[in-house]
Amino acid sequence: MLNIRDWSLAKREAAAGYFFILPWIIGFTLLTLGPMLASLYFSFTDYNIVEAPRWIGLNNYTRLFNDELFWQSLAVTLRFAVLALPSGLVLGFVLALLLNQDVPGVKIWRTIFFLPSVLSGVAVTLLWLMLFNPELGVVNKLLEQIGIKGPGWLQDPDWAVPSLAIMALWGVGQNMIVYLAGLQGVPADLYDAAKVDGANRTQQFRYVTIPMMTPVLFYNLVLGLIGTFSYFTQVYVATGGSGGPARSTLFYNLYLYQNAFRYNDMGYASAMAWVLFVIVLTLTLLVFRSSSLWVYYEGELRGRR
Amino acid sequence: MASTQTFSNNLRLFVAGDWQHNRLIQERIKKGIAYIICTLMAVIYVFPLYWLLTTALKTDAEVFQLPPTFLPVDPQWQNFQAATEYIPFWLYMGNTLIIAVLTIIGTLVSCTLIAYGFARIKWPGRNVLFIVYLSTIMLPTQVTMIPLYIIYRQMGWIGTFMPLIVPSFFGNALFVFLLRQFLMTIPAELSEAAKIDGASEVGILRHVMLPLLRPALATVALFTFVNVYRDFLGPLIYLSDQNQWTISLGLKLFQNMYGAQWQLMMAASTLAMVPIIVLFFFTQKTFVEGISLTGIKG
Numbered sequence: 001m002l003n004i005r006d007w008s009l010a011k012r013e014a015a016a017g018y019f020f021i022l023p024w025i026i027g028f029t030l031l032t033l034g035p036m037l038a039s040l041y042f043s044f045t046d047y048n049i050v051e052a053p054r055w056i057g058l059n060n061y062t063r064l065f066n067d068e069l070f071w072q073s074l075a076v077t078l079r080f081a082v083l084a085l086p087s088g089l090v091l092g093f094v095l096a097l098l099l100n101q102d103v104p105g106v107k108i109w110r111t112i113f114f115l116p117s118v119l120s121g122v123a124v125t126l127l128w129l130m131l132f133n134p135e136l137g138v139v140n141k142l143l144e145q146i147g148i149k150g151p152g153w154l155q156d157p158d159w160a161v162p163s164l165a166i167m168a169l170w171g172v173g174q175n176m177i178v179y180l181a182g183l184q185g186v187p188a189d190l191y192d193a194a195k196v197d198g199a200n201r202t203q204q205f206r207y208v209t210i211p212m213m214t215p216v217l218f219y220n221l222v223l224g225l226i227g228t229f230s231y232f233t234q235v236y237v238a239t240g241g242s243g244g245p246a247r248s249t250l251f252y253n254l255y256l257y258q259n260a261f262r263y264n265d266m267g268y269a270s271a272m273a274w275v276l277f278v279i280v281l282t283l284t285l286l287v288f289r290s291s292s293l294w295v296y297y298e299g300e301l302r303g304r305r
Numbered sequence: 306m307a308s309t310q311t312f313s314n315n316l317r318l319f320v321a322g323d324w325q326h327n328r329l330i331q332e333r334i335k336k337g338i339a340y341i342i343c344t345l346m347a348v349i350y351v352f353p354l355y356w357l358l359t360t361a362l363k364t365d366a367e368v369f370q371l372p373p374t375f376l377p378v379d380p381q382w383q384n385f386q387a388a389t390e391y392i393p394f395w396l397y398m399g400n401t402l403i404i405a406v407l408t409i410i411g412t413l414v415s416c417t418l419i420a421y422g423f424a425r426i427k428w429p430g431r432n433v434l435f436i437v438y439l440s441t442i443m444l445p446t447q448v449t450m451i452p453l454y455i456i457y458r459q460m461g462w463i464g465t466f467m468p469l470i471v472p473s474f475f476g477n478a479l480f481v482f483l484l485r486q487f488l489m490t491i492p493a494e495l496s497e498a499a500k501i502d503g504a505s506e507v508g509i510l511r512h513v514m515l516p517l518l519r520p521a522l523a524t525v526a527l528f529t530f531v532n533v534y535r536d537f538l539g540p541l542i543y544l545s546d547q548n549q550w551t552i553s554l555g556l557k558l559f560q561n562m563y564g565a566q567w568q569l570m571m572a573a574s575t576l577a578m579v580p581i582i583v584l585f586f587f588t589q590k591t592f593v594e595g596i597s598l599t600g601i602k603g
Contacts, residue, residue: 013426016506020422023415024438027475032441035452042451049455095346101339111589112347116354118585118592120535122556123574127357130567138356141373170353174596181597201331230445233537233553240560256447261542266451273447284443 042270049264060271070272072247073255076161080251081228083165089221092175093213099176100183110180117173121233128167129154129238154238157248164234164249175220182216183209222287226280229253252276361385361572368567381568388572396548397555404469404551405533411473412480412529413522419476420484421510425496435485442478454542468543469536473529480525483598487521488514524595527588534581552577 007015018025043060045053064070095113099106116124131139132153140150151159186209194204232253235243243250243258256276260269360368361384362377389395423435457468491514499509533551540554556577559570585592 014428017422017426017428017431020418020426020506021434022418023474024419024476024481027415027472028438028441031453031472031475032444032449035449035456036444038452038455039448039450049458098339098343098346101336103336103339103343109343109347110593111586112350114589114592115582115585116350118531119578119581120553120556122535122537122553123577126556126559126570126574127353130360130571131353131356136369136567138373141371145372170350177593177596181593226443226445230447233535236537236541237557237560253447257538260451260454266455270451273445273451276445277448280443280445 039270039273042267043274045267047265047267047270049266053267056267060268061275063268064271064275069247069250069255073243073250073252076243076248076250077228077231077252080161080165080168080231081225083162084168085221085224085228087165088169088172088175088224089217091169092172092220093179093217095172095176096179096183099180110177113176114173117171119171122237124171125167125234125237128163128170132163154249155245157246160239160245160248164238167234178220179213179216182213186212219287222283226283229276229280232257357571357575357578360568361388361575363568365566365568384568384572385576388569388576391566391569392555392558392573393548394552394555394573394576397550397552400466400549401534401551401553404466405530407466407470408473408533409526409529411470412477413526415474415476416480416484416525417510417515417518417522420481420488421506421514423481424485424488425491425509425514426506438478439482442482450542457543463543464545464549465543466549469533469539477529480528483525483595484518484521486598487518491517520591523588524591524598527584527591528595530584531581 042053044055044057046056046059047053099110099113103109131137134140134150134152134155137153139153143150153163154160190208190212191204194208199207229252231251235249235251235254236257239245239249241254241258241262243254252272256269256272259265259272359375359377362380362382363374363384364377364379364381367374367378423431423438453468454463457463460467462468462471495513496509499513504512535553536551537553540551544550544554556573559566559573
């Protein structure tokens with residue numbers, strides 16, 4: 001006989017605990033762990049959805065290694081990361097520093113810089129497609145007025161990724177908010193102590209603000225790098241899903257999507273997904289390993305995450 | 306002896322005073338520079354939105370006029386009407402809203418239960434499982450995307466809203482984390498008092514925690530809405546029937562209109578941004594708090 005009332009308090013509590021997290025247990029098994037293992041299995045098969053998967057061992061992985069487009073997609077993704085992440089970090093941090101000065105009308109500025117970052121990806125991309133149009137877009141028209149012949153932006157293989165990076169910079173507001181919260185979380189007594197020691201503004205910035213902010217900056221940079229591997233909506237809309245011109249915007253995630261849903265090459269796409277997983281895992285571990293180098297007040301920051 | 310001391314004291318006061326005076330001026334100059342930079346940056350940041358709105362109001366000819374006009378000569382308000390007819394705008398908005406509402410319900414219910422289980426009840430293995438749960442935040446969606454597609458396909462869910470809605474009923478790691486953080490701050494005495502009065506765990510959650518949890522739940526609902534509204538890859542994969550598209554997906558119909566009808570494309574984009582802009586202005590504080598708390602990005 002199963003009578004809950006006879007159970008000890010600890011047992012009853014445990015049962016209640018498992019009951020509450022049941023949605024996650026089911027979701028984790030069916031929507032995360034199971035599919036993960038399935039995609040690992042698919043990555044060793046030739047699978048086009050219609051026919052049953054056929055085991056081909058490491059073939060997909062060796063194919064990846066010799067696939068020029070795979071390397072191209074990695075290069076495009078990294079190029080975007082190099083162009084967009086450091087500049088986004090600096091711009092977001094500068095904006096946060098500015099707003100941290102109690103400039104008059106701080107709420108208005110914050111709204112202006114923050115708003116673009118929450119707007120929809122597709123609508124924003126369409127807007128920038130129009131702004132960046134080489135012949136008719138306002139950006140090149142304005143450049144013409146000051147005597148500069150603008151590039152072909154998204155239609156020029158050399159400029160397409162930088163154009164997307166500029167679009168990303170317009171959405172830097174969320175970074176700004178994270179940094180602003182970080183700046184406001186720096187304890188005032190640290191500045192007071194620095195002042196007592198005779199530190200001037202520059203020194204306070206160098207020896208208090210920067211060390212206190214590095215964890216936040218670094219965390220954001222790594223998250224941003226991981227995020228670049230999921231970059232999709234903007235490039236899909238801007239290039240009609242092709243990754244053009246001349247595959248100059250063939251981002252990792254776009255190439256994965258093409259393999260899976262355009263060529264129905266599910267096994268190959270799964271192999272790409274697992275390579276991505278290993279990359280992300282390595283990056284994440286790197287952050288945790290290196291944390292002793294950059295985390296100053298670990299306890300305090302853990303509370304903020 | 307005494308006079309030298311007075312002198313040095315005076316000198317110190319003088320220097321200190323001057324230093325303070327200097328600091329005041331420095332402070333003013335710094336604020337002035339910050340103000341100027343802010344203004345310049347703001348002009349750059351506002352310009353795309355300004356151009357969006359003015360283009361939406363221009364005639365076909367005026368859009369391509371050289372040099373460009375900075376204000377529409379004769380605002381074409383009917384462009385908005387035309388844009389909503391060029392693509393089935395309201396149908397797509399309606400679809401988005403249905404998906405959003407159901408996803409919000411699923412997320413709120415599941416995340417509250419899970420967060421309560423992790424925050425307020427002690428059971429063996431709780432901390433280990435919570436770390437496992439948190440680590441799934443880092444898991445790239447691509448790793449599960451293909452098998453999930455195949456599962457949904459076998460269930461006949463492709464071309465329905467189901468693949469977009471159903472997963473929300475099984476929790477979201479980031480939101481559970483947020484709610485758990487919030488629940489941990491509620492004093493244990495509150496639940497103990499309720500327990501002595503004979504309340505069950507579900508009763509405590511409903512009558513004690515839920516009223517306190519309301520602001521956190523509002524944050525979760527807001528971010529869920531924004532996520533659903535902006536989601537593109539999910540609808541692209543699962544919504545094969547064009548009548549079921551969401552607004553994000555529907556806007557891509559304008560993709561093929563290079564060089565023509567920009568005013569309609571911009572009118573539709575403007576309309577598509579309106580719900581988010583309105584929400585943003587009413588709930589900016591919630592947005593800011595949510596992002597600062599978790600570092601979540603859309």
